Amino acid sequence: MSSVNTAVQLITREEAEKGLSRAGSTCSPALARGPWEYDLAEALAGEPAYGPGASSSDVAPQATPRQGQLPEEYKKASDAELDARIRAAKATLGDRAVILGHFYQRDEVIQYADFVGDSFQLANAALTKPDAEAIIFCGVHFMAETADILSTPEQAVILPNLAAGCSMADMADEDSVEECWEQLEEIFGTEPDASGRVPVIPVTYMNSSAALKAFCGRNGGIVCTSSNAKVVLEWAFERGQRVLFFPDQHLGRNTAKALGVPLEQMPMWNPRKELGGNDEQQLLDSRVILWHGFCSVHKRFNVGQIEKARQDFPGVNVIVHPECPMEVVDAADSAGSTDFIKKAIAAATEPTTFAIGTEINMVNRLAAENPQHTIFCLDPVICPCSTMYRIHPGYLAWVLEELVEGRVVNRITVDESVQDNAKIALERMLAAKPA
Numbered sequence: 001m002s003s004v005n006t007a008v009q010l011i012t013r014e015e016a017e018k019g020l021s022r023a024g025s026t027c028s029p030a031l032a033r034g035p036w037e038y039d040l041a042e043a044l045a046g047e048p049a050y051g052p053g054a055s056s057s058d059v060a061p062q063a064t065p066r067q068g069q070l071p072e073e074y075k076k077a078s079d080a081e082l083d084a085r086i087r088a089a090k091a092t093l094g095d096r097a098v099i100l101g102h103f104y105q106r107d108e109v110i111q112y113a114d115f116v117g118d119s120f121q122l123a124n125a126a127l128t129k130p131d132a133e134a135i136i137f138c139g140v141h142f143m144a145e146t147a148d149i150l151s152t153p154e155q156a157v158i159l160p161n162l163a164a165g166c167s168m169a170d171m172a173d174e175d176s177v178e179e180c181w182e183q184l185e186e187i188f189g190t191e192p193d194a195s196g197r198v199p200v201i202p203v204t205y206m207n208s209s210a211a212l213k214a215f216c217g218r219n220g221g222i223v224c225t226s227s228n229a230k231v232v233l234e235w236a237f238e239r240g241q242r243v244l245f246f247p248d249q250h251l252g253r254n255t256a257k258a259l260g261v262p263l264e265q266m267p268m269w270n271p272r273k274e275l276g277g278n279d280e281q282q283l284l285d286s287r288v289i290l291w292h293g294f295c296s297v298h299k300r301f302n303v304g305q306i307e308k309a310r311q312d313f314p315g316v317n318v319i320v321h322p323e324c325p326m327e328v329v330d331a332a333d334s335a336g337s338t339d340f341i342k343k344a345i346a347a348a349t350e351p352t353t354f355a356i357g358t359e360i361n362m363v364n365r366l367a368a369e370n371p372q373h374t375i376f377c378l379d380p381v382i383c384p385c386s387t388m389y390r391i392h393p394g395y396l397a398w399v400l401e402e403l404v405e406g407r408v409v410n411r412i413t414v415d416e417s418v419q420d421n422a423k424i425a426l427e428r429m430l431a432a433k434p435a
């Protein structure tokens with residue numbers, strides 16, 4: 001099976017030859033370009049927006065760093081040249097550098113990774129290499145921040161392309177969350193009820209900035225992943241009358257619904273509206289206040305795709321990620337984290353057809369690794385996580401060769417005070433046990 005990038009290049013070339021102006025089976029023809037090109041296009045248009053793909057209509061915050069300095073030689077290098085340079089630099093660096101690759105990363109980068117996993121698995125994998133001076137995180141910004149929090153101060157965490165943010169994480173910025181918190185405190189006060197539960201516990205998904213993890217640490221809150229969201233919500237309900245869950249409304253809703261929280265007790269908080277767009281009574285009656293955030297990749301999945309998969313492949317096993325909308329999760333056979341999806345496929349002893357609702361790079365890799373099964377992505381359109389896609393091999397070659405020369409570029413550093421509070425929220429998560 002060809003990589004996502006190879007397929008994108010082929011489709012785009014064919015479309016150009018036929019004179020088609022719109023993307024066919026990719027969500028954007030711009031996916032075929034080098035990320036530095038669309039960085040530049042955005043800068044020229046004066047519009048901070050993410051690159052092509054699922055998050056192309058999301059607006060990147062003004063503060064999103066821009067990759068301006070990738071030297072021309074890396075933009076012009078052929079795939080074969082970049083491959084040779086990356087391998088040579090990696091061999092020279094040896095144990096001094098560890099490369100981490102997220103499940104959603106493109107194959108052209110994953111092939112060099114020492115570890116492949118989800119964001120938390122990777123941050124922990126880095127801990128097994130305490131002698132590595134550099135941790136090169138081929139993921140997105142919040143993941144590199146988490147690795148910096150968990151690594152030693154001597155280790156430099158490097159994000160090869162600084163513009164590789166996460167549009168979902170950016171949907172909840174610290175100022176908006178602080179503002180929300182103030183409004184909630186005005187309504188609920190700060191005093192615990194008769195059973196000692198505080199009015200509201202903040203819970204942030206791992207896919208959030210370090211500043212928000214620190215916010216949770218400071219305010220009695222906690223971090224969750226898509227693997228442990230249920231346990232974390234139970235932890236929060238033991239200590240609080242309600243939860244403020246950010247940034248992903250879908251993970252919050254799907255998890256709380258599975259715990260029996262009625263939908264009418266899950267109002268949405270839109271940070272652009274007064275009281276998040278709710279009246280006081282709705283908030284007083286709430287059990288979970290859901291931040292108006294979402295993943296543009298997982299939002300693409302819909303019930304129609306599941307119905308079509310069932311029609312085309314009777315007996316198909318549909319597994320989706322809990323960042324998908326609730327009706328998609330409800331229509332699927334099961335829902336779970338990337339790790340859950342991997343394990344579910346590994347557990348199938350008979351050849352099985354799986355329709356998967358998560359990012360295409362991961363789905364294609366699962367298909368290649370499990371040839372005994374038929375595995376395909378529910379979304380018929382090739383639409384990778386476009387922020388993750390910004391890590392092109394050219395950036396990896398550049399940061400590695402700079403390290404060989406003794407220079408650290410694109411280092412991600414989280415302030416010490418933020419680190420301390422974020423660690424508190426992460427440690428609460430690690431200590432949280434099933435009720």
Ligand code: SF4
Binds near residue numbers: 165168296297298388
């Ligand atoms: S897949 Fe979605 S949540 Fe994950 S990094 Fe990409 S935009 Fe963020």
